[in-house]
Amino acid sequence: MAKQYDVLFRLLLLGDSGVGKTCLLCRFTDNEFHPAHISTIGVDFKMKTIEVDGIKVRIQIWDTAGQERYQTITKQYYRRAQGIFLVYDISSERSYQHVMKWASDVDEYAPDGVQKILIGNKADEEHKRQVAKEQGLQLAREYGMDFYETSACSNLNIKESFTRLTELVLQAHRKELAGLRAAAAPADLARLDEDELPPAGAEEAPKACWC
Numbered sequence: 518m519a520k521q522y523d524v525l526f527r528l529l530l531l532g533d534s535g536v537g538k539t540c541l542l543c544r545f546t547d548n549e550f551h552p553a554h555i556s557t558i559g560v561d562f563k564m565k566t567i568e569v570d571g572i573k574v575r576i577q578i579w580d581t582a583g584q585e586r587y588q589t590i591t592k593q594y595y596r597r598a599q600g601i602f603l604v605y606d607i608s609s610e611r612s613y614q615h616v617m618k619w620a621s622d623v624d625e626y627a628p629d630g631v632q633k634i635l636i637g638n639k640a641d642e643e644h645k646r647q648v649a650k651e652q653g654l655q656l657a658r659e660y661g662m663d664f665y666e667t668s669a670c671s672n673l674n675i676k677e678s679f680t681r682l683t684e685l686v687l688q689a690h691r692k693e694l695a696g697l698r699a700a701a702a703p704a705d706l707a708r709l710d711e712d713e714l715p716p717a718g719a720e721e722a723p724k725a726c727w728c
């Protein structure tokens with residue numbers, strides 16, 4: 518039977534509550550958007566397989582709660598991430614300022630070499646903009662990250678940003694993946710530890726998409 522994927526990666530979405538992490542994920546995996554904000558409780562995840570440079574990559578994307586009260590739980594998920602989206606909302610200066618705090622948590626809890634991308638979401642809300650695109654670019658430059666303004670609502674730069682982070686992770690793991698095409702079994706870079714199993718029923722049967 519043909520392999521369904523060549524490699525499994527884990528990506529993580531981080532950022533303040535309400536910046537649109539769940540909506541970014543739902544747009545990417547299910548091409549859906551819902552206007553209601555239903556706060557994520559703890560963590561959730563969805564899967565999607567994409568092909569990059571001829572490699573079938575299964576990505577497990579973890580959506581974390583932005584609310585402070587869940588951060589003890591969510592920080593436990595940083596350590597096995599290969600790629601992280603740091604997300605702010607272009608209509609919220611506060612969420613942009615908080616990227617520094619999310620980035621310092623990543624430095625503390627995520628593995629060395631984790632790949633990061635900065636996302637300024639809700640780019641469709643130009644009339645409410647509080648963060649100039651140049652500010653996003655500047656912050657991304659300071660941290661050495663790529664930067665995208667996205668809109669889960671209008672489907673702007675969603676596929677592009679997820680694909681880019683996947684490419685960066687692939688590049689970072691090039692050595693481990695060198696023999697990939699010849700390998701019989703898929704390379705699993707995102708093994709689940711027993712202490713961080715997904716919420717019951719989440720794997721392969723994602724929760725109803727709320728956005």
Ligand SMILES: Nc1nc2c(ncn2[C@@H]2O[C@H](COP(=O)(O)OP(=O)(O)OP(=O)(O)O)[C@@H](O)[C@H]2O)c(=O)[nH]1
Nearest residue numbers: 534535536537538539540552554557583668669670
């Ligand atoms: N206009 C617009 N609204 C968006 C966009 N993305 C998300 N939203 C809205 O922003 C609100 C919050 O979105 P969520 O995806 O639930 O935010 P979150 O970051 O997952 O929030 P927590 O789970 O609390 O951490 C919802 O009302 C969404 O409909 C976008 O690109 N444009």
